[in-house]
Amino acid sequence: MRMVGTTARGLRAPIIHEGQNLVKIVVNCVVESAKSEGYEIKDRDIIAVTESILARAQGNYASIDDIAEDIKQKFESDTIGVVFPIMSRNRFQQNLKAIARSMKKVVIQIEYPADEVGNQLVPIDEIEDSGINPWSDVYTEAEFREIFPVIKHLYTGYDYIKLYRDTVEAEGAECEIILSNRAETILDYTQHVLVSNIHDRKRTFNRIKKAGAKQVLSLQDILNNPITEDGGYNDEFGLLGANYASDERVKLFPRHSQEFVIELQKALQEVTGKHIEAMVYGDGAYKDPFGGIWEMADPVVSPGYTEGLGGTPNEVKIKMIADKDFEDLSGEELTNEITGLLKTRNEKRDSSEEDDSNEDHSLGTTPRRIPDLLGSFADLTSGSGDKGTPFVYIQGYFDNYADQ
Secondary structure, eight states: OOOOOOEEEEEOOOOOOTTOOHHHHHHHHHHHHHHHHTOOOOTTOEEEEEHHHHHHHHTOEEEHHHHHHHHHHHOSSSEEEEESOOOOIIIIIHHHHHHHHHOSEEEEEEOSSBOTTOOBSSOHHHHHHHTOOTTTOOEEHHHHHHHOOOOOOTTTOOOHHHHHHHHHHHTTOEEEEEEOSOGGGGGGTOSEEEEOOSTTHHHHHHHHHHTTOSEEEEGGGTTSSOSSTTOOOOTTTTTTTOEEEETTEEEOOOSOHHHHHHHHHHHHHHHHSSOOEEEEEOSOOOBOTTTOOBSOOSSOSOSEEOGGGOSOOOOOOHHHHHHHTSTTOOHHHHHHHHHHHHHHHHHHHHTTOOOOSOGGGGTTSOOSOHHHHHHHHHHHHHOSSSOOOOEEEEESTTOOTTOO
16 A cells, blocks of 8 residues: 655745746756655646746836836826725735825725734734724724724734834825724725725725725736836736835736646646646635734735646545444455545546535535645745745645555
8 A cells, every 4th residue: 555645845946037937947846856856757746836936037026116106197186095905014015105105195994903814903802892893983093092002913013003104104195094894984085995905805896886986996906017118017916916025126926827837737748748737826825823814915826727726626534434434344344445435436537427426425525626725735835934945846636545
């Protein structure tokens, strides 16, 4: 019996610069790592490439001035409402700097007690103990500080309300901050709104639009076309997924990820003779159980993946089958019954025959999309710091207990 199932290897790579042939670099890393580590490249292996590396190779960067110019061109007012930004120096402060640079006044509407991805202004227990109603109550910055004088991020220690005010005022713009969980509240202050949350952006946009705003755009609508001839942009996601690059520049989410993974799969087939699935991954979709923060600050986990990574897993819960269907068996007899059941499912899957097996067998398996599961797996493997492994090579993901 084979003793190892799914494995993930973080592949070290050279520092990637703009204009380099990333497909060629990835292929070389896969081939050389297999030689170095002595593993066999197989059909249905998976290569995952971090979005940051693809964006770097594309040179998909934008200056704060370019962002500011695009905002100025697209908005019909010099006062703007910024609704539900996440509390992040890396993810949003640079965007806010550009917004302030393009406007005379910025009204920031902040969610409480936490933003969309779980960054807390104050603990939810303190909200409940205060007797306020977060679904209806609206506060100015001063009123909120009277109730909660200490506002400090659990990990960074930053007071994000102060940080965002300072960021706007440093650009010479007037800043007003309100705290409300009702998106429509912003219309009491301005009719020109930039929706700044990520995953709930469509709902936020629709609520504000329905409430009668004169103009509503989202971060997805900013830099969705280049401002200058060689300027960065993302036609699908705009500023969503942007990251700090320097004090005057951000790295955008990569463009045309789907085209990249198809080209990469083809190149790997030519060099290795194997059908390898490929994907681009960003933030994994998981939650920090201690701090309550969702890692997911990108608009999607995977902006591009090959066809074989579509859909959701079709698995059975082995431990449940053993306890429920074969509770009187053990040892080799139990193993034979379970592997036989799995082999039957495998044969039906490979022949595209409809699976009429017991639906209860899948009870308790994870009902998430394969690219989201794999992207989270790859993100945890590569990390976001100094490991130097922007490519993750995954083997055995599509195998099950019956595969020898």
